[in-house]
Amino acid sequence: MKTPHTKHSQLLRFVFVFAHVFFISNGRTLLSTNNHQMIRAVNLGGWLVTEGWMKPSLFDSIPNKDFLDGTELQFKSATIGKYLSAELGGGTIIVANRTSASGWESFRLWRINERSFHIKVFNNQFLGLDSAGVNLVAISTNSEASGIFEIIRKPDDPSRVRIKAPNGLFLQAKTEDLVTANSQANGGWRNDDPSVFEMTIVQRLQGEYQITNGYGPLKAPKIMKDHWDTFIVEKDFEFIATSGLNAVRLPIGWWTASDPTPPKPYVGGSLLHLDNAFLWAKKYKLKVILDLHAAPGSQNGYEHSASRDGSILWGQTEESIQETIRVIEFFTARYAPNPSLYAVELINEPRASGVPLDVLSKYYEAGYQAVRKHAPNAFVIISSRIGADATELLPLTVSKMKDVVIDTHYYNLFRDIFNSMTVDQNIDYVRVNRSSELQAITTSNGPLTFVGEWVAEWQVQGATKEDFQRFSKAQQDVYGRASFGWSYWSLKNVNNHWSMEWMIKNGYIKL
Template sequence: LWRISASEFQLRTYQGQFLTCDGEGNSVYATAESPSTKETFEIERKNNNQVHIKLKNGPYLQVTIGNQLTADYPGTPGWNENSATFEMTIVANNLHGDYQLANGYGHNKAKDVLRRHRNSFITIEDFKFLYRHGINAVRIPVGWWIAFDPNPPAPFVGGALEALDNAFSWAQDYNIKCIIDLHAAPGSQNGMEHSASRDGTTGWPTSDYISQTLNIIDFLASRYATHPALLGIELLNEPSAASVPLDVLVSYYKQGYQIVRKYSPTAYVIICQRIGNADPLELYQANVGSHNIVVDLHYYNLFDTFFVNMSAVDNIQFIYKSRESQLQALNGANGPLVFIGEWVNEWNFTSGSQTDYQDFGRAQLGVYDAASFGWAYWTLKNDRKHWDFEWNIKNNYLPFGSSPSLKIFNTLTPLGLVFSWLYLRQIL
């Protein structure tokens, strides 16, 4: 369901075609490859899940005896049982990302919501907090529309570029380095809300979207390559193994590497592992570039049924037996550096005590400190307390001060922390 306005929508099938109708008296078919006026319908909704659907400035749709949708219901249907009253079900995995927020609020209100969010979520005080705790780098997620600020394509609103400029300025003030992470690519690289998917589908691996994405990398590299706070550029966050073929991804990474090198001979170029059923070694064998290449792995004891019934001890042993052995193998491989670009002090174990969380966090810090490039926690601030790095530190759930890594935070080893002003769950 693509929302156009408060009452206008376009309806897309799982195969990607849109419902279309040539006008009054005609049937409705799922044949349109892209939406326009003929694919735009008005939806009237009752307090419950009942709806009427009509052509824009036209008649209501009804179902015929032969199960065909036609635009010819006579008059205005009531809410009793009739051929023009439908049920609409909002599924449990509905999206709450950047696209949905900006589209749902409308431009003016979304602009105000995001302005207030950016002004309060990450501030210079946060960089002061990072500096006091020995953090020397941040990984900053951005969406593709940042390249079009201050007037990005609808429904997105401007302001992200100013926020990124502020972050670079504050980082420089506190001798903190920045990694720019393209978190949301045109068309969505994984169908999830953090990739700004419009409807849960993955459309990124097409030549047009890939070309657009390379232009965005060019914009970011040209703008920040000479900034003293830049550490590196991550070309794409969490492409889906189910939807993004390896050869397509590697080709994109190679082109992105060359674009960054056009502007900087030394900035790190970070390539993210595919999520799903993918072996990180596939990127070590890809020969993306000659130097300063980093592979980003995301380590969560979540999002997989494998972790559902694990005890606290099981989770901790998994860190030592599985994560540590993989890190050692990748560190020893003849290829890119290893970056644990996302991890969090949270799990599926629902009855964990403070001591359990401390032991789990201590295990992760001890193992991830061995990554040859470093690690980044997701995130600095979050509405879920165990995802909130600042809360974990202040409430002594993450034994950060006793971590061996603290001894090397002020070296050139780029250990760091992730934050995002575009991670919108905080304000929903």
């Protein structure tokens, strides 16, 4: 017979078991309300992953710095008046018959040294000579098997060039239908010399690959060490901790996991500075969001992912995914004992046009497990794809992951819609459109949400300090509703409004 006391004990046990099961099955919700501290962070961008626009002086001393890896060039024949083009985008001959220039008429550099280059065409073949050693073709997909070229600029007019071919002679466009490498280039720089071309620099990249390969193995180690030693220091962590922020988002590159001997052209030393960052974060009681900003082969083709030439190679092979998982596991295992490790972001800004959702989802599942192996209590952050709706990640996180965060980035820049907006229109866009976008991925039983990058910069000309203050406050108000928090891009930048340090010290941002 069951006594009232027994029934009471069973009831208490049932309540305890139910509560325990509820906590396990709804860990995300309880963690976000009871244990999770809302993140107000700043990115330490441009430090351990180079972005030249943030500190252009880093590139000043590179010899022939106009011709770094990934520089995109177009060449117009001075004689014919038409552009060189890879016929069909590559795989066959080079012609000189295009009246306007676009993708097939653009050529990207792979730098060997300051004078010598492999040259890549639209479909990823490299320039070379045919079997007769005369006609210019783009057939080989192997850079080492293709030819080495030299671009020689006219001393008093650097947009006027000749291109020396692997056979020691110069390219010339005598007809529209074929470009050959058989000129002695002894006609001066006149327009009637078919070896003369007008060169246009379409695009430059200034990332980690460009700076290390540009300076070369002898100079790059010192240049990078000097930068790492001075760009972010311990006092910066003290400033962050006393400014109303409680965390840093720390962009890193995959090569740092191979320190002190990373693959060429990267140089060793960045791991020591990452170690220092964790020591300083612990000292000043700051949380660290470790963000894999640059993955092997580049996940978006931009310089901030250390792309060599704008191509997106990450995820195209199983090896690139497995290498990235090894990198994530290395960093997580190394820093899990440090109480400042709060979250690991598996990859930053994969681009939808180059990374299929199924490939990314497979990696996120494996990367999640790699983090959980060493840091069962750390948050795992997955980044939405550039050019895709962040809600596409919700099914993955709801069904298979716990304590996971979706990161989305909001800039009132980079799209034509913002070019003509006024101050109030920008602010209204944040309060209405951004609020709606954020609400769409913030669900009661789903992942936490994180605005991992935002900035108080826009296309508005002549804005006042008060305008910037209103814009900053609107973003803080809206992004403060993200259930995980937000992070400003970035702490330091030569462009003042992109520097949170400058914005705080000068009263443009109030926390």
